[in-house]
Amino acid sequence: MRARAPLLLGSLLLGSCLWTAAPAAAGLRVVQGEGYAAIAGNDVARARKAALAEALYNAAGRVKTKIRGAGHLDTRGVMTEESSMLVEGSLRDHRIVQEYREGSRYVVIVEALAETDGSACGTKRVDLDVRPIAVQVAPGLPGHVLRAARESVDRAVQGLAAGSNFRATDNRDIPLAGGTEAARTDYASLLHGGAPNPSGYSISGRLLVERRRQANLLGENVDIVATLTLRLRDNVDGSTVDTITVTRDFNERSRLFGTPFETGSSAVDLSPVWQAAVAELDAKLGCRPLRAKVLDVNSGFVTLSVGTEHGIRKGDYFLLDLPGRRRGDWQVIQIEEASATMAQGRTLKPAPAVPVDAMATLLQ
Amino acid sequence: MKRLIIVLLAGALAGGCTTLSDGAPRLAGDGPPLRGIGYAVIAIQPGETPAQKQLMAIRASRLAAMRDLAERIHGARIEGNTAIGEGQVFSDNLRGSVAGLVTNARVVSITPVRNTLYETILEVDVSEVNAMRASHRPLWQ
Missing domain, CATH: 3.30.1660 (Dodecin subunit-like)
Known part of the structure; x- marks a missing residue:
């Protein structure tokens, strides 16, 4: 076993090396x-x-x-x-x-x-519908903590909208129905006129701020703990893609033998919580290929649910996802014209036909 | 002693991991595409008819352009060896080699030059060059 240890370690390291180098x-x-x-x-x-x-x-x-190439010049100059x-x-x-x-x-x-083997990271903007994010602050915490929590949500949503990876829409006032509800049956949003992009994603969740006290005979430590939980939902079928949970502690006060030795800042800055959550959101959605829904088909001319605001340009290609298709039964749309939120293009082949509501994925 | 060898081995392998994508120079994102040019003489190509020779020359010039592009993207390795005996040079060799991966190269032009050779120009976008440099080390390493 001892003799195998270097080999095992070497294999593990080499494996990790190859894994990190994987495309x-x-x-x-x-x-x-x-x-x-x-x-x-x-x-x-x-x-x-x-x-x-x-x-x-x-x-x-x-x-x-x-x-691979090689050139050789010898003594004779050949x-x-x-x-x-x-x-x-x-x-x-x-x-x-x-x-x-x-x-x-x-x-x-x-x-x-x-x-x-390349990915589409950061080239296009994915639709992100921001739904209610509840702010809950534990009783007993000062008012400025509640204010800071609310402001941090506002700033984060503004930051998402201004960023390059997402085309975020602030729909926090529209309640999100429970269960797996697809965008087309999201009646609350339809009533409010803020229906999300059917090919995008939605986030909703909760920011919980509590106080945590740890004490013994020697001293006492009080932290403010912020926990952000975001549920990421796929608008196509209403399924939950992932749940992002970020927790951060902020020291409020510490005492040793009754004497304060470290006092945290009175102002609570919750931006690190959001920075971590947005980074995770980027990692989960930023590298997924952009999807689009077929809104209309008119004599080979197809209208898709994404446009220049998503980074779509003339000449981009979309591969249609046709349910139950066989090998060779693929269809590609080449974009000829793009407005802010819609794009129109032609199919490259006369068959198969493109059904309305079909999903298309952007090709690199 | 064995432990020392294991630690050294681990260090060397971990070092290999970190240098995989490090140190590759990046080009400015808005720069012009990188171009590679290759030439091939028609007359020396194999083929029974002039048309076949022309097509082979197109292939050869394309490969030469690819090689030029690979050299620009990944660099070339040059080795020289000069031997002197009794104050006299009796061997002088120079060897250059290139090896690397090229993706998404597009043909700019394939042009016959005075009906004696073919010129092929290929180009790759700067973003693609940076991606290739970041993800693939030259094959000789």
Whole structure:
């Protein structure tokens, strides 16, 4: 066992090393590739196949290519050089965008759905509907603590709205129905005219501020303990994505043999609680690909529920999530026009048809 | 002694973890894309017809451009070796190598030059370069 200890430790460390070096969550993207092949003996069909193969190879190369090269200059001044490349991209599906004969060669241009190991962190703004956040301060605590707690909530919501990761809407005055209620059946918000984005998320929760006293024969320590609990809800199906809980202690007073030796600041600053919660929120939602809901379909022209305020630009691609779809049965929307909260685009293929209310995910 | 070796091994491995993404120089986010250029002579390519030779030259120039790009992104390793005997140089070798990962390179142009060679220009966005530098160390390390 002793002899195995260094090996075990080494494996553990190497494992942790590889784990930390692992890429972020996988995503999808649309890549283009073009292929050329010479037409030999008027055999166009063969040239077409060869051009298609090269187009796919080039498309995969856009995702991931390893390059190795070496040059050698010897005593006589003769240079030898060698280069090689290894394509490692993975394509899920493809379609031919264009193919034509150009003199003695055949050209094929493809558009492919490629798997990437990069994440979409921080590139777009996710919709976040802020619902009631109750502030509860334990009896006996001074009024300025309650005021500080309320102000900290206001500041945090303003900070979320001004930040780059979220497009936060302050709907704290609209009560959130219990259970798993999707955005489309969130009647309270519909009545108030503040229906959340169906493809976004909602947060609600509670900020609880209490006093904690620890004492023995020698001394006494009194802290103010702030506990923030936020429930993160998916607006698509009303399910709870996660619950964020942050607790921070603030020293109010300490006494040793009846003599105060450390006195905390009289003003309570609850911003560290919110900073930790927002950082966790960023980590949980900031790297998820942006989703959008299909609002309308009109002769191949699709309207989505996200726009420039979410960071959507002309030329972005969305992959449609079609329920029960089979392999090759995918549909991609290319954005042609974007307003503040909506975007319109065309489907890249004539089939399958896009149903209203379908969900789409932004491709990288 | 064994314990010392374990501690040294642990330190070396942990050190390896930390240096994986450290020290890679970052480019300014709003800078122009990084370009790689490659050339290939048509006449020396394998192929039975001129069209085949042209296509092979396009491939070769593309690979050369990829290599140029990899060199710009990850850097190149240069090794020189000069040997002197009795005050006279009898061996002088220079070796340069490049190895690295390139993602999302797009073709800017593939142009024939005076019908004798092909020129390919590829480019990569600065954000992509920074991501590659941060997540992948050069393959020779």
